[in-house]
Amino acid sequence: MSTVVGHDGAPDHFENPGLPPHHSRMSDRDPRAAKRAERQVVVIFGISILASIAALVGYFTIPVGTTLASIRLSTLVLGVGLGVGMLGIGVAAVHWAKTLMSNVEHVEKRKVIGSDPEIRNTAITDLREGIEDANIARRPLLKGALAGAVALAPLPFLVPLIGNLGGDWNVGSFRHTAWREGRRLATDPDDVPIRAADVTVGSVFQVIPHGLPDEEHYLEEKAKAIVIMTRLDPSELIVQEGREDWQYEGIVAYSKVCTHVGCPVALYEQDTHHLLCPCHQSTFDVADGAKVVFGPANRALPQLPITVDDEGYLVARSDFTEPVGPSYWERLK
Ligand code: FES
Known part of the structure; x- marks a missing residue:
């Protein structure tokens, strides 16, 4: 990066270094690699879904309160199910972003902050382009897997919470x-x-x-x-x-x-x-x-x-x- 020096020796302004050269990834060049990455993401979301279901099944089927062994087993199944369910969403999202979403950097020149209609329109257009680039709309399988994993992940937290509310504290x-x-x-x-x-x-x-x-x-x-x-x-x-x-x-x-x-x-x-x-x-x-x-x-x-x-x-x-x-x-x- 070079610097333009003013009369007093202080930097007048910095040269714009620009963006580093863009390198395309395997999944950008080879449709089969992209398909393979898509399958991997779906599999990871699938693991997340199965883990969340396992946690729910464990909550309802493992009796708690009879023996220490059953308490330990229930805790283990709930913990592993919740952990893998949440981790799966994170890992799948990162893998999706790294392999399939566009990695082209977009630069917006700094402008006066304001809400003039032209800027708003530009922002909306950029956002739409970003969504377009992410290929979300064109990958319904991924969309479905993401929606399924995200919809199921909170249930293992909510169901035990709701299931353990109430009770007969007053008379029982x-x-x-x-x-x-x-x-x-x-x-x-x-x-x-x-x-x-x-x-x-x-x-x-x-x-x-x-x-x-x-x-x-x-x-x-x-x-x-x-x-x-x-x-x-x-x-x-x-x-x-x-x-x-x-x-x-x-x-x-x-x-x-x-x-x-x-x-x-x-x-x-x-x-x-x-x-x-x-x-x-x-x-x-x-x-x-x-x-x-x-x-x-x-x-x-x-x-x-x-x-x-x-x-x-x-x-x-x-x-x-x-x-x-x-x-x-x-x-x-
Ligand atoms: S539980 Fe809080 S002081 Fe005993």
């Missing part, structure tokens, strides 16, 4: 857990019933209902019912009104599902009796009804009423008396 599964009167508290995951005598002051147990049937929805039931249990010195416990018999000699049990957005509260600080949720740092005071002392949660952890049976094992007095989990569900009451 989210308001009840597997806890029943007399059901023993057991250690998670080995399901061993816990005697009150084995719970020392300061110890913490992750607890599930004893003897949950290992069948459909087992994992969901376990996740909803999971409880964190500890023993405090009874003199440190602030017994909540109406809950005088919900604890046993300082042993208290609360839902482990955070009332903010449902993470498992997991960190117990023995000195302060605070339970911390690691997700957004909501903190609950176990000595005072697991009320919120810090963070975004806006209600206490639901308490599980407990006592002991004739053999000294800890048992539930009933189910939780309020929904477990995020407060949002409670507002649906």
